[in-house]
Amino acid sequence: MTTLTADAPVHVEQRARMEILGAVLLALFLAALDQTIVGTAMPRILTDLRGTELYTWVVTVYLLTSTVTGPLYGKLSDQFGRRPLLMVGIGLFLFGSLLSGLSQTMWQLILFRGIQGLGAGALFPISLAVIGDLFSPRERGRYQGLFGGVFAIAMLIGPFLGGFLTDNISWHWIFFVNLPVGAVALAVIWRLLPRISHPERSVSVDYLGAAVFAAAVVPILLGLTNKQTGEWTDPAVGGLILLGLALAAVFVWIESRAAEPILHLELFSNRTFTASVLATGLVSFGFFGGIIFIPLWFQAVQGSSATASGYQILPMMAGLMIGSIGSGQIVSRTGRYKWLVATAMVVAGVGILLMTQLHASTSIPTLWIWLVIMGLGIGPSMAVFTIIVQNAVPFRQMGVATSALTFFRQIGGSIGLAIAGTVFGSTVVAEAPRQLLAKGVPQPVVDQIQGHLSQGQLTSVGDSGARLLDQVPAQFREQLLAILPSIEAAFKEAMSIAIGSAMWFGVVAAILAGAIIVTLLPELPLRQHVGETAPTGPGEQPEGSAPVAAYH
Secondary structure, eight states: OOOTTTOSSSOOOHHHHHHHHHHHHHHHHHHHHHHHHHHHHHHHHHHHTTOGGGHHHHHHHHHHHHHHHHHHHHHHHHHHOHHHHHHHHHHHHHHHHHHHHTOOSHHHHHHHHHHHHHHHHHHHHHHHHHHHHHSOHHHHGGGHHHHHHHHHHHHHHHHHHHHHHHHHTOTTHHHHTHHHHHHHHHHHHHHHOOOEEOTTSOOOOOHHHHHHHHHHHHHHHHHHHHTTTSOTTSIIIIIHHHHHHHHHHHHHHHHTTOSSOSSOGGGGGSHHHHHHHHHHHHHHHHHHHHHHHHHHHHHHTSOOOHHHHHHHTHHHHHHHHHHHHHHHHHHHHHOOOHHHHHHHHHHHHHHHHHHTTOOTTOOHHHHHHHHHHHHHHHHHHHHHHHHHHHHHSOGGGHHHHHHHHHHHHHHHHHHHHHHHHHHHHHHHHHHHHHHHHHTTOOHHHHHHHHHHOOHHHHSOSSOHHHHHHHHSOHHHHHHHHHHHHHHHHHHHHHHHHHHHHHTHHHHHHHHHHHHHHHHHOOOOOOOOSTTSOBOOOTTOOOBOOOOOOEEO
16 A cells, blocks of 8 residues: 555655755745744834834835745746755845845835845745645645744744844844855755756746736735825826736736746636635735734834834734644644634634724733734634645646745735735824824824824834924923823824724635635545545546656
8 A cells, every 4th residue: 555655746765855844944944034033123123214104115025026926936946846946045035134134224125125025935835835745735734733833933033033133232133144044044955955857847938927927916016005105096006006907917818828827827717726825815914914013012002122022922923833733733634624724714803803902001911812813813824725725736736836825825915914004004193183182182282293293203113202302393392291191192092093903904804715715615635645636626627647756
């Protein structure tokens, strides 16, 4: 009887397989560490560079470039092998990290984070595709514990390291720390990850499709980001979005005629694939909002240090890790996944709904409970959908399908972050005068404050009262000193309400994701053998199995 270990898409000896797994986990650790270490220090970075009004841009540009390049890396790794593309990605990531650490202005940081994202686009999809090469779908759940362990280590080390470096040395070092870790990852992957040969595959590259794909995604994300300071009718908002959608239609036309398309359109005729990418994109709304805005609340409202705020979001990370590991084990043992991920969407929706009730008076233990619930619901979507998609497509499309899943997760997060940032920015400016009046601040003083305090000053980390005194005319300063505590309390409440308002889109997204799973996602048996065809659900066409690739 053929064993599961021997019957993976790519046949290698058990020892070599474990070594390759270790190398890939190191690459995943590099990406996970960057997410946790940068998020903790971001409020201090933006305050030092005086660019708080560009808060979401630093994250958006990273997501934009990594999102655009993800499917390209996935497709090219199917054609030319995983190792060279993964090494190129890590190299670009390290180069961008070095430049980000050297940044002296906000726009320099945004540019260099974009370069960093160009490399990061390879890390998740190619790493997950390698796991798909090495293990059968039924097996993969057993290794979710290792994936969860990598993220757990990054979650524990990242906030402490990011906060320590920010508080005691300089935030510049949160980028420099990637360099030694990345150097080790490059060395290990070069030594352990063999080449993969695909003699049956064409090596033509869809350069036109790649260019139009990038040209379509970039203006859509830029338009959504510009919505924070503009209206839908502005050319920089609605005009860019319409341009991106038009180019997306051109991209679809090109891909329908390409010999080796970047994105195989026939994948979308697979109900399992389509439902999975839509659901995982939607649930990313809430996750990205929590990662970006909750550390800001801890630092700007509660007065926590960068180090403390990093550890104060650990409950969400713990819930996410438990949900990811637990769901992977359940899927591996039972082979069932549909109602597991549907239930997870309900839990995520409840957690995000609780976050909409955030106020300056919310106790930290209460917020921790909300974060755990949200993490428990989001965790399964990070783990199980990869197994579902890789199980539903032919082996020859493993890389492009995995990168497409990562793409929709990132595009969902990018769109969600842009919308949440718009809601946050408009709400905090609108809510500030209401809260000032509620705290007993006289209307003439409120009018003066409105005329001299911008969104960036409202949401900066540090002493908002001192910044306000620097801005208003001298004749008002003595009057402000007497009511400064009330003013600062009003600012904190306005920011808390704005963050809670930004979470509502995550609630709606979780509900839609659950509805898609219940109505569209078929529950297919998980493959255990290479010779099996990709399972099919109602209305799907069976896929023939591809020749087995060989590591050598």
